Amino acid sequence: MLNPSLLLMTLLLSLTGLAIGLLVTVFGGGGGFFYVPILVLLFHIPAQIAIATSLAATIPTVVVGSIGHYRKGNIDLRIGLLFGFSGLFGALIGAYSSHLMSASILQKGFGVYSIILTIPMILTSRNRLEKAGASKKEPKPLDAYRVVLSCFFGALSGIMAGLFGTSGTASIVAGLYILGLPVSTIVGTSVLVVLFNSISGFLGHVFSAGLDWPLIFSLSAGSVIGAFLGPPILARIDVKALEKVYGIAFILLVLILGVIMLIK
Numbered sequence: 001m002l003n004p005s006l007l008l009m010t011l012l013l014s015l016t017g018l019a020i021g022l023l024v025t026v027f028g029g030g031g032g033f034f035y036v037p038i039l040v041l042l043f044h045i046p047a048q049i050a051i052a053t054s055l056a057a058t059i060p061t062v063v064v065g066s067i068g069h070y071r072k073g074n075i076d077l078r079i080g081l082l083f084g085f086s087g088l089f090g091a092l093i094g095a096y097s098s099h100l101m102s103a104s105i106l107q108k109g110f111g112v113y114s115i116i117l118t119i120p121m122i123l124t125s126r127n128r129l130e131k132a133g134a135s136k137k138e139p140k141p142l143d144a145y146r147v148v149l150s151c152f153f154g155a156l157s158g159i160m161a162g163l164f165g166t167s168g169t170a171s172i173v174a175g176l177y178i179l180g181l182p183v184s185t186i187v188g189t190s191v192l193v194v195l196f197n198s199i200s201g202f203l204g205h206v207f208s209a210g211l212d213w214p215l216i217f218s219l220s221a222g223s224v225i226g227a228f229l230g231p232p233i234l235a236r237i238d239v240k241a242l243e244k245v246y247g248i249a250f251i252l253l254v255l256i257l258g259v260i261m262l263i264k
Contacts, residue, residue, distance in 0.1 A: 090158025
């Protein structure tokens with residue numbers, strides 16, 4: 001006989017995955033930033049297991065999301081590949097380092113990291129609003145400055161992905177803004193970059209004891225559906241209106257989650 005509590009847990013995890021999969025493919029990223037605190041705070045999953053689960057559940061989300069965004073023309077492949085391959089090395093470093101830390105330190109570290117990340121978000125919010133309604137322009141030349149900048153932010157996002165189980169989205173978005181990409185391209189390209197980070201970070205955890213496959217499958221089942229729905233929804237949204245709401249809401253959410261993880 002099936003356990004009612006287990007069925008309820010599976011349903012809640014799948015609904016959580018659905019919401020996050022939809023959220024990140026509309027707003028950018030991969031969901032790792034939300035998975036970790038939700039798993040730790042609401043489902044009481046140990047930090048190491050939550051990190052590995054987050055990375056694993058993010059992979060199918062961003063695979064589906066990347067395909068959808070590519071079809072909509074929302075991905076800059078040149079910049080995305082530079083970020084992505086740099087992130088591969090960073091994620092392996094982060095994943096290895098996470099095994100050297102206790103669950104408590106990881107949780108507190110995630111809290112500090114989250115709070116710090118609100119700074120570039122606040123600093124780039126004005127630029128985000130100004131570019132929200134901009135039409136797509138021809139890609140800028142990929143000069144040495146843009147290559148170095150892409151590699152730096154890509155590696156930084158990878159380290160954060162492997163260390164904290166996040167998707168490294170804030171670092172990715174900050175870099176893409178500085179490079180001057182339109183908002184819709186930032187969203188799509190960030191999803192592609194997260195795919196690299198998630199795969200690399202997950203491989204760094206796959207031989208550890210921190211994988212809970214039923215948990216991973218429950219989250220992934222919902223997230224794939226959400227990721228499939230996200231890109232078509234983004235195409236129907238007035239980007240400038242969305243930015244006015246999303247910028248402030250996302251900064252506040254990141255800050256609140258960081259504070260909770262820090263004091264919990």
